[in-house]
Amino acid sequence: MKVKISDLQVAFGDVPRLGGADLGAKGLYWVSKALKAITREVQEVEEIRQKLLDQYAQKDEKGKVLQLGNEAVFKSAEDRQKFLDEFKDLREGEVEINVQEIPWRYLIGKTFRPVAGDFIALGFMLKDPDEKELEEMEKLLGRE
Numbered sequence: 001m002k003v004k005i006s007d008l009q010v011a012f013g014d015v016p017r018l019g020g021a022d023l024g025a026k027g028l029y030w031v032s033k034a035l036k037a038i039t040r041e042v043q044e045v046e047e048i049r050q051k052l053l054d055q056y057a058q059k060d061e062k063g064k065v066l067q068l069g070n071e072a073v074f075k076s077a078e079d080r081q082k083f084l085d086e087f088k089d090l091r092e093g094e095v096e097i098n099v100q101e102i103p104w105r106y107l108i109g110k111t112f113r114p115v116a117g118d119f120i121a122l123g124f125m126l127k128d129p130d131e132k133e134l135e136e137m138e139k140l141l142g143r144e
Contacts, residue, residue, distance in 0.1 A: 002095070002097075008097070010121050011125070023106060056075065056080065057075065058073045103127045106135070107122070107126075
């Protein structure tokens with residue numbers, strides 16, 4: 001499936017939390033496969049981000065990117081903008097990722113209840129429920 005890189009980065013923050021939930025064997029299987037595929041892509045994006053920082057940011061005497069707090073220090077405002085533009089362009093791109101659509105019911109555990117943010121973050125890999133499944137979802141989430 002094709003996914004925006006920025007969507008993968010958002011999901012990357014949410015999927016590991018699901019890996020520790022009581023989703024049952026099928027749910028954990030789907031989440032594990034998705035996490036592995038998403039992790040590969042996010043790591044590649046991080047490598048490119050680091051290369052861009054190496055290109056545009058100031059470095060210390062050891063050749064490491066200078067940091068001020070959690071922010072890189074850039075050589076100039078122009079270099080900072082070039083970095084931001086190139087990284088934004090990368091994040092807006094799409095990538096083909098080997099993740100199957102996950103039926104939403106596998107993300108609801110015995111005690112784990114997804115919140116709206118989970119569905120938003122993982123929306124690209126959730127299978128749209130039909131009318132019967134929507135009713136089932138309402139029951140499982142206690143919203144009858």
